[in-house]
Amino acid sequence: MGPVVTSILEAAAPRSKSLIVSLLGDSIKPRGGAFWLGTLISACEPFDINERAVRTSVQRLSRDGWLQSERVGRKSRYALTREGGARIDQASPRMYSPPIEAWDGTWTVAFAPPGSLQAWERSQLRKYLEWEGYTMAASGVFLHPLGSADSLNEILGELNLANDVFVFSARSIEAVSALGLCDGVVQFWDLNEASDRYLHFLSVFDPVARQLGQAPGEFSDMDLFQIRLLAIHAFRRASLHAPRLPAALYPNGWPGLDAYHLCKKIYSHSWQAAEQYLDRLYAEQEERPKPPSAYFYTRFGGLAAHDDEGALSSAAG
Numbered sequence: 001m002g003p004v005v006t007s008i009l010e011a012a013a014p015r016s017k018s019l020i021v022s023l024l025g026d027s028i029k030p031r032g033g034a035f036w037l038g039t040l041i042s043a044c045e046p047f048d049i050n051e052r053a054v055r056t057s058v059q060r061l062s063r064d065g066w067l068q069s070e071r072v073g074r075k076s077r078y079a080l081t082r083e084g085g086a087r088i089d090q091a092s093p094r095m096y097s098p099p100i101e102a103w104d105g106t107w108t109v110a111f112a113p114p115g116s117l118q119a120w121e122r123s124q125l126r127k128y129l130e131w132e133g134y135t136m137a138a139s140g141v142f143l144h145p146l147g148s149a150d151s152l153n154e155i156l157g158e159l160n161l162a163n164d165v166f167v168f169s170a171r172s173i174e175a176v177s178a179l180g181l182c183d184g185v186v187q188f189w190d191l192n193e194a195s196d197r198y199l200h201f202l203s204v205f206d207p208v209a210r211q212l213g214q215a216p217g218e219f220s221d222m223d224l225f226q227i228r229l230l231a232i233h234a235f236r237r238a239s240l241h242a243p244r245l246p247a248a249l250y251p252n253g254w255p256g257l258d259a260y261h262l263c264k265k266i267y268s269h270s271w272q273a274a275e276q277y278l279d280r281l282y283a284e285q286e287e288r289p290k291p292p293s294a295y296f297y298t299r300f301g302g303l304a305a306h307d308d309e310g311a312l313s314s315a316a317g
Contacts, residue, residue, distance in 0.1 A: 002223045008230050011204045016049045017057040022233035025088040030296040033080035036285040094239040096299040103246035108147025111166040112140040128155045133243050135188040185249045194242035198255040201234050212269040224273035235263040264300040
């Protein structure tokens with residue numbers, strides 16, 4: 001383990017299960033979402049996560065609905081479930097998509113009138129909407145500046161609440177001398193924990209980015225695989241505590257924007273070597289491992305071009 005990786009682990013040591021979730025989203029889902037248990041054990045070994053911890057984490061993720069398994073001879077093969085894949089897809093824009101600059105000032109509002117839902121239905125609705133990025137501004141009233149009609153339809157359909165919840169668009173009336181919706185952002189969302197996590201991310205990974213830029217040849221493929229995963233893991237942990245809002249709605253000096261650009265910089269230095277390392281890990285268990293899917297190359301606004309066989313080429317830009 002290189003000194004840079006050691007310093008990261010000392011400053012931000014991840015739990016095994018949580019790191020494996022990051023690995024599933026960052027590295028395994030783009031390659032089809034299926035893996036041999038032996039591949040996962042090998043991938044976790046450089047992080048000092050032993051085989052027993054990997055097996056325990058995989059069992060827990062299976063119980064939680066993330067993974068499904070099958071036995072092939074004496075070997076175990078796992079794959080992301082539909083639910084597990086959907087959870088990753090839902091969270092991915094918070095890490096890999098550029099900050100949202102354009103916004104027309106329109107909010108999406110979901111409103112469950114008093115007495116329209118049973119307590120457990122209201123609890124489920126709040127859970128699903130908050131995971132989608134909504135905030136509960138008042139009892140039964142949920143707001144989002146970028147609410148997706150498709151996502152709302154899916155949530156309400158899954159909860160069987162399509163006939164119980166009103167959904168409409170809203171804008172502040174500038175002529176009225178009252179607080180506008182934009183003024184309430186710091187009241188609607190608690191940004192303190194996310195801000196602290198982003199600041200910690202910046203303090204740990206800014207020196208890493210400088211070293212990657214100054215002496216890239218000093219790092220092995222395994223080093224860069226570790227750095228990429230540890231960076232995206234720490235950034236994921238911070239971003240999941242922050243709403244995905246248009247840039248104009250964040251307070252001045254919001255560290256999430258700097259954290260995104262730092263994570264992008266580290267990813268641009270490390271992703272190709274990390275993929276080469278993953279190719280070798282997969283090849284230990286599979287005759288013809290899958291290359292990353294096309295969507296992988298759109299991360300952070302575009303990583304690189306690749307040919308029809310999926311071969312890597314030089315980074316764009």
